[in-house]
Amino acid sequence: xxxxxxxxxxxxxxxxTVSAFFLCLTGRLxxxxxxxAKEALDVAEKTRQRFERISSRRxxxxxxxxxxxxxxxxxxxxxxxxxxxxxxxxxxxxxxxGKPYVDKVPILAGLLAxxxxxxRPLLTEKYREDDPSAKxxxxxxxxxxxxxxxxxxxxxxxxGVYGNRKFExxxxxxxxxxxxxxxxxxxxxxxxGIEHFMDFYLRGQDGWRxxxxxxxxxxxxxxxxxxxxxxxxxxxxxTIDMALQNIAESELRRVVTDFEPxxxxxxxxxxxxxxxxxxxxxxxxxxxxxxxxxIEALKNRAVTDVFEPGSTFKIVASSGAxxxxxVRPTDRFDCGITSVTYKGRVLKLPAxxxxxxxxxxxxxxxxxxxxxxxxxxxKLGEQRLYNYAAAFGFGTxxxxxxxxxSPGTLHQVKDWDGLTITRxxxxxxxxxxxxxxxxxxxxxxxxxxxxxxxxxxxxxxADGKTLFSxxxxxxxxxxxxxxxQLISKMLVNVVDPKGTARRAALVGYKVAGKTGTTxxxxxxxxSSTHHVASFVGYLPxxxxxLVISVIIDDAQSKGVAYGGLISAPAFHNVAMQSxxxxxxxPEGQYRNxxxxxxxxQ
Amino acid sequence: xxxxxKVYRSGTPHALRLACFAVSILLFCVVAxxxxxxxxxxxxxxxxxQSIKDYxxxxxxxxxxxxxxxAKIAQExxxxxxxxxxxxxxxxxxxxxxxxxAPSQVLRTRPEVQFxxxxxxxxxxxxxxxxxxxxxxxxxxx
Numbered sequence: 237x238x239x240x241x242x243x244x245x246x247x248x249x250x251x252x253t254v255s256a257f258f259l260c261l262t263g264r265l266x267x268x269x270x271x272x273a274k275e276a277l278d279v280a281e282k283t284r285q286r287f288e289r290i291s292s293r294r295x296x297x298x299x300x301x302x303x304x305x306x307x308x309x310x311x312x313x314x315x316x317x318x319x320x321x322x323x324x325x326x327x328x329x330x331x332x333x334g335k336p337y338v339d340k341v342p343i344l345a346g347l348l349a350x351x352x353x354x355x356r357p358l359l360t361e362k363y364r365e366d367d368p369s370a371k372x373x374x375x376x377x378x379x380x381x382x383x384x385x386x387x388x389x390x391x392x393x394x395x396g397v398y399g400n401r402k403f404e405x406x407x408x409x410x411x412x413x414x415x416x417x418x419x420x421x422x423x424x425x426x427x428x429g430i431e432h433f434m435d436f437y438l439r440g441q442d443g444w445r446x447x448x449x450x451x452x453x454x455x456x457x458x459x460x461x462x463x464x465x466x467x468x469x470x471x472x473x474x475t476i477d478m479a480l481q482n483i484a485e486s487e488l489r490r491v492v493t494d495f496e497p498x499x500x501x502x503x504x505x506x507x508x509x510x511x512x513x514x515x516x517x518x519x520x521x522x523x524x525x526x527x528x529x530x531i532e533a534l535k536n537r538a539v540t541d542v543f544e545p546g547s548t549f550k551i552v553a554s555s556g557a558x559x560x561x562x563v564r565p566t567d568r569f570d571c572g573i574t575s576v577t578y579k580g581r582v583l584k585l586p587a588x589x590x591x592x593x594x595x596x597x598x599x600x601x602x603x604x605x606x607x608x609x610x611x612x613x614x615k616l617g618e619q620r621l622y623n624y625a626a627a628f629g630f631g632t633x634x635x636x637x638x639x640x641x642s643p644g645t646l647h648q649v650k651d652w653d654g655l656t657i658t659r660x661x662x663x664x665x666x667x668x669x670x671x672x673x674x675x676x677x678x679x680x681x682x683x684x685x686x687x688x689x690x691x692x693x694x695x696x697x698a699d700g701k702t703l704f705s706x707x708x709x710x711x712x713x714x715x716x717x718x719x720x721q722l723i724s725k726m727l728v729n730v731v732d733p734k735g736t737a738r739r740a741a742l743v744g745y746k747v748a749g750k751t752g753t754t755x756x757x758x759x760x761x762x763s764s765t766h767h768v769a770s771f772v773g774y775l776p777x778x779x780x781x782l783v784i785s786v787i788i789d790d791a792q793s794k795g796v797a798y799g800g801l802i803s804a805p806a807f808h809n810v811a812m813q814s815x816x817x818x819x820x821x822p823e824g825q826y827r828n829x830x831x832x833x834x835x836x837q
Numbered sequence: 838x839x840x841x842x843k844v845y846r847s848g849t850p851h852a853l854r855l856a857c858f859a860v861s862i863l864l865f866c867v868v869a870x871x872x873x874x875x876x877x878x879x880x881x882x883x884x885x886x887q888s889i890k891d892y893x894x895x896x897x898x899x900x901x902x903x904x905x906x907x908a909k910i911a912q913e914x915x916x917x918x919x920x921x922x923x924x925x926x927x928x929x930x931x932x933x934x935x936x937x938x939a940p941s942q943v944l945r946t947r948p949e950v951q952f953x954x955x956x957x958x959x960x961x962x963x964x965x966x967x968x969x970x971x972x973x974x975x976x977x978x979x
Binding site for chain 1: 879882883885886887889890901902904905907908910911912914915916917
């Protein structure tokens with residue numbers, strides 16, 4: 237028998253080496269399991285644990301009839317991991333049967349509307365351009381594609397191409413009611429309008445999930461330990477009627493084409509409830525692509541921009557004087573005089589567009605006499621005039637919900653100069669928003685009561701259950717019902733064939749309203765070429781269903797851009813379509829009129 | 838008289854050895870069965886969790902498609918889109934349809950159309966069946 241002879245030294249050395257190795261190993265294990273146990277466990281936990289945030293879906297915004305005005309859908313941000321692209325995906329090589337692989341790049345390029353020559357390097361270039369040593373594991377191909385396109389991309393089965401799902405806010409009407417709705421920025425932050433004001437209800441609450449993942453970073457669903465479901469945002473129903481909004485915006489487009497104004501606003505409300513049925517501005521914007529529009533176009537000028545209301549404000553002085561029983565509609569005033577003594581001082585009266593002579597109070601309103609209005613203001617006195625202006629809503633925010641809403645300017649009596657008492661009654665020395673002027677007229681239409689303007693009808697959940705309802709809210713009674721009826725009769729005369737707003741008249745309907753033409757203040761002086769033309773009216777005058785305002789800033793027209801010339805026809809067009817849409821019956825002889833053709837049996 | 842005890846070489850009684858063997862087998866079976874059972878249970882849990890996850894994914898997919906479809910429908914139902922579509926398919930009103938027309942317009946553009954006051958309201962247009970008789974009685978075309 238042969239025996240292996242191992243020297244003693246070698247044997248000891250081998251034993252020592254092996255022992256030392258195991259000692260090191262034991263030491264390392266001891267270090268990992270005892271000394272460094274906590275940190276090691278943390279690292280293991282972090283590597284294994286998977287915390288997933290589950291985004292909630294933002295609620296919808298609908299109009300008063302349930303039509304979607306803003307909704308949320310998912311889109312995919314598509315990218316590629318060039319490391320995972322296989323040669324077969326690029327059409328290189330052949331399969332086992334010798335059939336060459338199909339080049340998928342042109343097909344993918346077709347789906348993404350990209351040039352294949354641009355797409356190919358994006359798929360194959362594995363290193364960063366700015367740092368050639370750094371590998372690219374994610375390169376964005378397209379900012380967003382919709383779900384059906386993504387499904388087609390996935391059907392190509394290119395392993396390295398995949399998408400990350402994200403929510404996108406969509407406004408199906410594009411520019412429709414954009415200033416009312418506002419928009420949500422790319423970062424998901426609501427910026428203005430209902431999106432901003434009702435964000436608390438719309439945004440919902442994200443959920444989360446704690447689970448574990450495998451070596452390929454895939455979730456191990458069986459190890460889900462804690463889970464909180466997301467709560468989707470609530471839905472908001474507006475008072476806006478999409479069809480009326482469209483009528484207002486279509487008319488606005490016509491006005492813009494015809495007169496190229498700097499800005500314009502059309503508002504339609506229900507005087508009995510204060511519900512805003514349509515609110516349209518020019519310039520406008522598309523909230524789906526808000527970044528393509530100048531900042532100027534994003535603002536809701538119906539509540540942010542102020543102007544001198546001009547003659548539309550005359551309803552305040554005349555209402556106040558009638559309501560205080562200081563004058564009767566048939567009382568006469570000499571509107572031909574140029575100055576008047578007031579509290580011992582001789583005050584110069586404002587100029588008239590043409591000589592008017594002696595007028596009754598109702599003629600002062602229908603013929604829009606500046607001097608007549610000034611004398612009515614003086615009858616009222618400073619404090620009462622101020623009080624009525626404030627009661628009609630001037631000088632305070634309407635509370636529509638816009639963060640940028642302007643309160644306008646109504647100076648305290650102590651800040652008035654000597655001429656303010658003659659200028660304020662004709663709508664000078666005061667600034668107001670279009671919505672304030674509109675709701676001042678609504679007071680007359682609503683029998684003397686100022687309503688709270690409202691854009692939101694209710695908040696409801698996914699099952700349609702109403703959670704919050706916003707009922708009409710009376711702010712205050714401004715004048716008595718009798719006074720409002722008297723003023724209403726005067727305002728009907730404005731739309732008569734002899735009135736300043738005859739172009740606003742509508743066959744079969746009694747329309748009441750008031751025109752306004754204000755010279756714009758440019759470089760501290762009233763311009764004779766730049767005007768704000770307005771008409772605010774309502775119909776049917778006996779039982780008003782709609783209040784409509786048309787305010788056009790700096791219309792380009794031959795001569796003075798009078799409210800009766802520029803705004804009244806727009807009112808007519810909007811009113812005509814609105815009564816047809818709402819089925820508001822005409823009055824008098826037109827109510828029971830029926831037409832038919834001879835052939836009808 | 839002496840008693841003979843049969844012993845194995847190890848000195849353990851046969852019955853005891855048999856019992857130990859049986860217990861060992863039993864233990865082995867319990868441990869092995871339990872282990873396999875545990876693995877089977879875990880596999881079952883994993884499969885259930887995976888199928889729940891798949892259902893959730895499918896549900897999410899369906900919801901996403903629904904949202905996508907809703908947005909698409911809303912886009913198609915916009916007034917401007919509807920106006921574009923209906924303008925090409927508007928039809929001439931038929932005999933059962935009642936319309937308001939301004940007198941001036943009737944005389945100017947449609948001389949064949951006549952009009953006269955009626956003794957009932959416009960509501961009849963919304964309920965043609967109930968009011969057909971009333972229309973026949975009240976209106977006699979020339």
